[in-house]
Amino acid sequence: KNQVEQSPQSLIILEGKNCTLQCNYTVSPFSNLRWYKQDTGRGPVSLTIMTFSENTKSNGRYTATLDADTKQSSLHITASQLSDSASYICVVSEAGNTPLVFGKGTRLSVIA
Amino acid sequence: DAMVIQNPRYQVTQFGKPVTLSCSQTLNHNVMYWYQQKSSQAPKLLFHYYDKDFNNEADTPDNFQSRRPNTSFCFLDIRSPGLGDAAMYLCATSRDHWAKNYEQYFGPGTRLTVT
Numbered sequence: 001k002n003q004v005e006q007s008p009q010s011l012i013i014l015e016g017k018n019c020t021l022q023c024n025y026t027v028s029p030f031s032n033l034r035w036y037k038q039d040t041g042r043g044p045v046s047l048t049i050m051t052f053s054e055n056t057k058s059n060g061r062y063t064a065t066l067d068a069d070t071k072q073s074s075l076h077i078t079a080s081q082l083s084d085s086a087s088y089i090c091v092v093s094e095a096g097n098t099p100l101v102f103g104k105g106t107r108l109s110v111i112a
Numbered sequence: 113d114a115m116v117i118q119n120p121r122y123q124v125t126q127f128g129k130p131v132t133l134s135c136s137q138t139l140n141h142n143v144m145y146w147y148q149q150k151s152s153q154a155p156k157l158l159f160h161y162y163d164k165d166f167n168n169e170a171d172t173p174d175n176f177q178s179r180r181p182n183t184s185f186c187f188l189d190i191r192s193p194g195l196g197d198a199a200m201y202l203c204a205t206s207r208d209h210w211a212k213n214y215e216q217y218f219g220p221g222t223r224l225t226v227t
Contacts, residue, residue, distance in 0.1 A: 032213050043116070043202050043218030044155070051213060089154065093213075099169065100216070102154035 002027040004092050004103035012109045017080055021106045023073040023090030031093040035064050035075050038087045038105065047075070047088075080110045115139050116219035118203050124225045125193050133188040133222045135203030143209060144186040145216070146178060147202040155202055161186060162209065190224075198226045 004025045013019050025033070032051045036044035048057045048064040050073070056065045061078045077084055087105040094101065117136045125131040135144065142163050147155035159168045161180045175197070177189040190197055203219040 034216075036218075041200075041221070041223065043118075043204070043221050045218070046215055049213055049215065099157045102156075104152070104154050107152075 002094060002101045004090055004101050006090050006103040006106050008106060010107040010109070012111060013080055015080060015082055015110050015112050018076065018078050019080060019108065021075045021088050021108070023103060025071050025092045025101070027092040027094050027101050029095040030068060031095040033066055033073050034091040034093070035062070036089040036091060038089055040086070044089055082110050082112065084108060085110045116203055116205055116217050118219035118222050120222060121220060122223045124227060126227055127195065128192045131190050131193055131224070133201050133224070135186045135219055136184050137205045139205055139217065140183060141205035141207050143206045144180060145204040146186070146188050147204065149200045149202055193224070193226045195226050198224055
């Protein structure tokens, strides 16, 4: 069964610190991997989409990496801000017209 | 400017009383999706439209129906809401299917409460 596992489940960091969120997946055949940020009570907002050939992709202070061989991805947040407090969801697309496979997300809290 | 709009943002309905949630988009995208998201869980796809073609997920309850009268609008109808249907309902759109790397844009969601 195609699965996406994220760790940690939740994380608390001090403002200004960096952090890395992990995503492991078993989805095959792989098409692309996406990271979304979801603020409480809001819809997810896309941060990055990476295909098989892309190893790293940045969006401001967010940098995603992908190792398609080991089926792992990470999202690194640099110089965290209070507004980074949200759930970060890893989503993997299987090749072909099948639904996206969502992880349960990592709940990040940035505190002053 | 909002690209995927959902109304209402909060909806309270009584057990068994039909309710309709609406979604509109200004992106002219071919595909529209409805997801159900319960607290601390991943969004779960209920169904999607590729243009006028309706695609229902196998485990979506019969209680849930959808309509897409035109490109811009899509509705989620819950015929007889149960307490277990209380959730956030997310509408999303994309230009084409997910496997083609197209961005999926989500609306802000409608929080449904069933009393």
